[in-house]
Amino acid sequence: MKFSCEKNELSAAVTIASRAAAAKSVVPSLEGLLIEAGEDLTVTGYDLKTGIRSAIRADVTEKGSVVINAKLFGDIIRKLPDDVVYMTVNEKYSINIRCAMAEFDIMGISAEEYPELPSVDYQNSVYMKERDIKAMIGETNFAVSDNEARPIHTGALFEVENEVLTVVAVDGFRLALRRERVAKTEVGKISFVVPGTALSEVEKIAGDSEDLVKITLGTKHVMFTLGPNMLISRRLEGEFLNYRNSIPQTSKYSIEVSRRDLISTVERVSLIINEKFKSPVRCTFGDRVLSVSAATTLGKANDECGVEGDGEGLEIGFNNRYILEALRAAPADTVRLQLSTSVSPCVIVPTDGSKNFLYMILPVRLRANEN
DSSP: EEEEEEEEHHOOOHHHHTTTSSSSSSGGGGGGGEEEEHHHHHHHOOOEEEEEEEEEEEHHHHHHHHEHHHHHHHHHHSSSSEEEEEEETTTTOOEEEEEEEEEEEEEOOOOOGGOOOOOOOOOOEEEEEEHHHHHHHHHGGGGOOOTTSSSGGGGEEEEEEEEEEEEEESSSSSEEEEEEOEEEEOOOOEEEEEEEEHHHHHHHHOOOSSSSSEEEEOSEEEEEEEEEEEEEEEEEOSSOOOOOHHHHHHHHEEEEEEEEHHHHHHHHGGGGGOOOOOOEEEEEEEEEEEEEEETTEEEEEEEEEEEEEEEEEEEEOHHHHHHHHHHOOOOOOOOEEOOSSSOOEEEEETSSSOOSSEEEEOOOOOGGGGO
């Protein structure tokens, strides 16, 4: 195998594909990247769960393939000068890498030892703008469960209906939902669950452009195609939570608040809360004011935030991290908090009446001596 290419393009491809390479495996090839030189150059990482392949332009003078340790190869390419990289691999998988005055000789592994990426038996495709899919994942993936006892909830539900994509994540304590219109769809209604780890990689690969991401659904796998990059992940099987039945349809109180102001207030009160000294934040909804407080062995903290509406003194406790993550994710300057009692969920929705996002947080029971 023999080829040359721009260092920066190769470095970008290696960085993207390396995200799917196994950090540690009893199978040495899984810790590597599959480099294939054909009509163009492709770099592939695969840990048997998620596979990423990135293609770049290259001047290929001799076709071939080889597997190279991902960490070593990545470190070498990143440190090379910004110039053309020349790479040669002989029949014994001895690899020579040259760039300007720098030169490396390392050993590779036969490509025959690398597992083949699963094929996606095409069923349906959905197209989304890169910036939209990036935002939707970033604004829901924090609520994906890490509890392997319910594997289906370690992923996010994708639902396409009436040319609208809904992404839902739940972990038993909170729910995150985002909706956007699809750019194009080849199906009327579908639903599937994608592992949160795979979605994190899609979010990192996706840019803020108007370019389209193609989501291809197979019977067991799903493929995201983002320009020259492609990610394949297994689908999660099982019964996902019926989220529609979990969301309260009515509320007694409706409170509007500046998202940034409430984040700042909760952040200040949370300064006395940490992993060692945990405590819920106590929220008291009055007339046009929200009082937030917390108490731990480190001390007490109190603050207030102006709101629109009257909660008639309703007191409700929240895990500070859960409410902060929901508020930070909400794509709006002001939000509406919908509440009923101290033991019913708090639902966060847009103030304009649209349905493009919804966050639900279960309350924490407060004890009388916690404040």
